[in-house]
Amino acid sequence: MKQTRKNMPLNLMKSVLVAVSGAAALTACGSADENFIWTAEKNIARKLKDPDSAKFGKTFIVRKPADASGMSEVAACGTIDGKNSFGAYTGGTRFVVKGLQGDSLLDISIMELDDPTESKPTTFEKIYWNTYCMK
Numbered sequence: 001m002k003q004t005r006k007n008m009p010l011n012l013m014k015s016v017l018v019a020v021s022g023a024a025a026l027t028a029c030g031s032a033d034e035n036f037i038w039t040a041e042k043n044i045a046r047k048l049k050d051p052d053s054a055k056f057g058k059t060f061i062v063r064k065p066a067d068a069s070g071m072s073e074v075a076a077c078g079t080i081d082g083k084n085s086f087g088a089y090t091g092g093t094r095f096v097v098k099g100l101q102g103d104s105l106l107d108i109s110i111m112e113l114d115d116p117t118e119s120k121p122t123t124f125e126k127i128y129w130n131t132y133c134m135k
Helices: 008-028 032-045 123-133
Strands: 060-063 072-081 093-101 106-113
Touching: 032 060, 032 072, 032 093, 032 106, 060 123, 072 123, 093 123, 106 123
Parallel strands: none
Antiparallel strands: 060 072, 072 093, 093 106
């Protein structure tokens, strides 16, 4: 459609409507759990030799009830796989990312990866996995 003075307000209204709809969609998408998982995965991936190679298995949330101030203790638990120095994937490794989450505040206090070379039960399992990920 050729741009004329007549249809300019209509095009402007369409643009505003699309922008408002997009902003509303972005605000509506992402629950508190989804936002915490996204943050946890981005941060734990940085602990790998090749963060861009990170592949995640199922990541799940364990959340304690919120306190009087609205803050709740939350842990994201799952598996991550990444490339080693030779460029090969190493196999899934468990991770725990623990933090506090409120209305607009997110604070991560623990980011730990399991050590697959350690015999079972691992220190990671005793201190982090069993404490924060077992429901």
